[in-house]
Amino acid sequence: MKDLIQIWHNARCSKSRNAFKWLAENKREAEWVDYMKNPISESDVKKVLEKLKMSAFDLVRKKEQLFLEKYSNQSFSEAEWIRILTENPQLIERPIVLKGDKAVIARPLENIEQLF
Secondary structure, three states: OOOOEEEEEOOOOHHHHHHHHHHHHOOOOOEEEEOOOOOOOHHHHHHHHHHHOOOOHHHEOOOOHHHHHHHOOOOOOHHHHHHHHHHOHHHEOOOEEEEOOEEEEOOOHHHHHHHO
């Protein structure tokens, strides 16, 4: 059985649309996970972080206005960052492409190739 490919994305994000287009052009079916409309759990974030092999802070969009206004000058634990990401999904770097036990942030787009 093939591994399901998922794209965690924000529908307003051109990088997310480009990742989906790349997968379609390479004949790879993918399921969209719009975490802005469908809330993700702390457990979901932990699983993705394990697949990405990174910390929650590394997944934060540090140029996002919310981060700059509310979180940039503070220190949080891993668990606190995971909670912050679930409560503020716009802070999650995107798009994240998942396949099996691996995941990549598709910035640059060519990162997707690491999954195949």
